[in-house]
Each structure stands twice: as structure tokens, then as C-alpha cells.
Amino acid sequence: MKQSRYKTYAREGCPVEATLELFSGKGKGMILYHLLEGTLRFNELKRRVGALTQRMLTKQLRELEGYGLVHREVYAEVPPKVEYSLTDTGRSLEPILLALKDWGEEHALPRLREKQAESAICETE
């Protein structure tokens, strides 16, 4: 009855999809990747992540915290200071994040540039 070396997972409980869900939502990949560096304050993260609105950054961070991947440390100071860091579970994603980065640099980015070249007619501003 051997028909596959890979286990067949249906939707409920597919480990691939379950893991991908952690990254679903704009910017989660980037956030996690930048936190590999170490602890970052909200605005440091915001600067690194670039094109994410404050609202979105907050939202994604809360979700990541909910997953137990990110730790949020609030300091009772004025002005306010909040630091974000990876939990152990979050850090265990490092191999995945680095693999995503490597693949992207090798395959995805070159294509993006092609596409940008195609549609370079617009938005030269």
C-alpha cells in the first residue's frame, strides 16, 4: 500500500499550512527576520520594516505575541518604551527564516526586478 514517501495531510492539521499561518499577514516575515538581530524597540522595528503603517505593525506584533513567537516588554517610563524580542519558540524559526531569505535572494528578487523592468513605464516618480 506504499504509494507515497510523503504523508498525506488534509487541510485540518497540515503542518506546512499550520506553519505558514504564522507568517500570514503583511510584514510578519520581515518582523521576525529583523528580530533575529535581537531586541528592538517599536520604532526601531518600524524603521527597519519600512512600508508598514503603525497600525499594521502593532497588529502584526500582537498576533505574533499571541502565537507565542514574540515577547513584549513594557517599561513604565516617560516617554514610553516597549521592547520586542523573539521567544525561544520564535527563535526556533530561524532556519526557516534564513531559508526564506536565501531562496528569495537567489530566485525571487531577480524575478521581481524583471517584473519591475516590464512595468517600469509607470510610476517613475
Next chain:
Amino acid sequence: MKQSRYKTYAREGCPVEATLELFSGKGKGMILYHLLEGTLRFNELKRRVGALTQRMLTKQLRELEGYGLVHREVYAEVPPKVEYSLTDTGRSLEPILLALKDWGEEHALPRLREKQAESAICETE
């Protein structure tokens, strides 16, 4: 000026996000994962992927084809026969897919079960 061993990527051109975009859309992870097995016909894929409607499966496959990750081979027969397989680029995602699967089995699935236990009050049907 060393401040990070990791390069700082803004949104445009972040390789992590660029790679993640390939997986965005319901079922893409699962589809790619199952195609690691080898060539599959539409309905074989449908069975493995389980809770994906025909419409969605078609849509995701078209997008993956568009990314150049999946090859679609149509046979001019009656009844129709269409086979899907990974391109070389698609196959190069294998390390990522396996890493996602391994992480999921170790971390994500145990949590899912917790959550399901919590909300087990509803939908026992």
C-alpha cells in the same frame, strides 16, 4: 558603523517577504508539498489537499504556474487529463517546504490541538 549582522531590508525587495508571497493564498503550501511526491493529476491533488474547493485549487495552481513553480501539462484526450508537476524552480523550494513541515509537526500542531481542546465545546458534529 556595524550595527547588525543582518542586512536591513525595507519592504520593497525584502527576500523573506518576496518568498512568502509565493505561499500566500489558501493551500499553496500544501499543493507544493504534495507535488514534491511527483506528478499528480488534478483530482489526485484535490483529494490530497482535501478542504479546497475546485475553484480555489484551480486558482492557486494557476498562480503557482504564473510564478514558474508548477508545470501544467494538458493531454488532448477524452476524458480530459491534466497533470501538474514542480518545475526546477519549484523543486528548489523543497528545503523550505520540509523545514515548514518539520517545524509544524514539532511546534504548530501541538498548539492547534490545545486550541481545539479549548474550543471543543462547539462543533462536535
Next chain:
DNA sequence: CCGTATCCATAGAGATACTG
């Protein structure tokens, strides 16, 4: 067998303004 076409509901995300 392998899809399209259509309609509809919801979740995701942008812009912007305000606050402890």
C-alpha cells in the same frame, strides 16, 4: 474530468486623526 462564471460575505489592509 477539468475546469469557468457568478454572486456574495468577510477579512485584510490603507489613510488619517487622536491619546496616555
Next chain:
DNA sequence: CAGTATCTCTATGGATACGG
């Protein structure tokens, strides 16, 4: 500094039903 609060728009995906 580090967030909420709205309000709006679009993209995503489910449920059919039909077609080559």
C-alpha cells in the same frame, strides 16, 4: 514614544451552477 479609533476599499475565498 507607542500606540488606539474610525472609516473605507479591495482582495480573498466560499457556495453553487454550468460547460467543453
